[in-house]
Amino acid sequence: MTDRKFRFAAMSRRAAVTGAALAAMAALAGCSGSGSGxxxxxxxxxxxxEGAKVTVVEYASVTCGACAAWHDQVWPEFKAKYVETEKVRFVFREFPTPPADxxxxxxxVARCAGEGQYFNVIGAIMDSQREWAAGTPPRQSLLRIAQEAGLSQEEFQRCVTDEAAIAAMEQRVRAAAAEGVSGTPTFFVNGERVSDVSLEGLSTVIDAALAEG
Incomplete structure (x- = not known):
């Protein structure tokens, strides 16, 4: 799935090293935790x-096949039922998985595209996993998606080699590990981990929380 030229040349040295560091953090994360909402x-x-009655937190990775499947098969209905109706606050937290770089x-890239486009870019990258499986280098897909979001090739390059942004990513991974996150996708509803992440499984927990006085 990974194109070595992209991994070790197109990104900065720090970014390539960070990929290994992020993977190590994920591997060392514990299996328990509260998943703070x-x-x-x-x-x-x-x-x-913020402060909604129900907050759903998803820890996911754009290189995670199960995450891509959830966003393809469950997210559209979940979004229509709970997000677009503003019944819940949906929080997406980044947890890079191999190839972590x-x-x-x-x-x-999703962050550089801006908050207004963030979720659309995340979805587009997850969809591009099919391209990677067919032999398209990930860098090619990411550059295309970045350009579709309005970034130039130069802006794309600056974005993926931004050391301050990479350091902030490391901090977010440490925070996830502290919550006990060890894999993706991982979901929490009001701080409680949910094992059944089908629409039905999530709805059971969410609807009960919404119905509470």
Missing amino acids: SSTEGDMAIGAS VATAGFL
């Missing part, structure tokens, strides 16, 4: 405003 630095959220670059 409170806001953390760098959160990307849509739906209801590609995931990191993807998340950086």
Whole structure:
């Protein structure tokens, strides 16, 4: 899936090293934790405003096949039922998985595209996993998606080699590890981890929380 030229030449040396560091953080993360529903630095959220009765937190990676499947098969209905109606606050937290340097670059591109386009770019990158499986270098897909979001090739390159942004990503991964996140996708509803992440499984927990007095 990974194009070595992209991994070790097109990104900065720090970004390539960070990929290994992020993967190590994920591997060392514990298996328990509360998955705090409170806001953390760098959160990307849509739906209801902060302080909503129900907050759903997803930890995901743009290189995770299961995450791409969830966003393809469950997200459209989930979004229509809970996000667009502002019944819940949906928080997306980035947790790069192997190849972590590609995931990191993807998340950086989504952030560089701006908050208004962030979720659309995340979805486009997850969709591009099919291209990678067919032999398209990830860098080619990421550059195309960045340009479709309005970034020039030069802006794309600056984006994926931004050391301050990469350092902030490392901090977010450490925060996820502290919450006990060890894989993706991982979901929490009001701080409680949910194992059944089908629409039905999530709805059972969300609807019960919404119905509470």
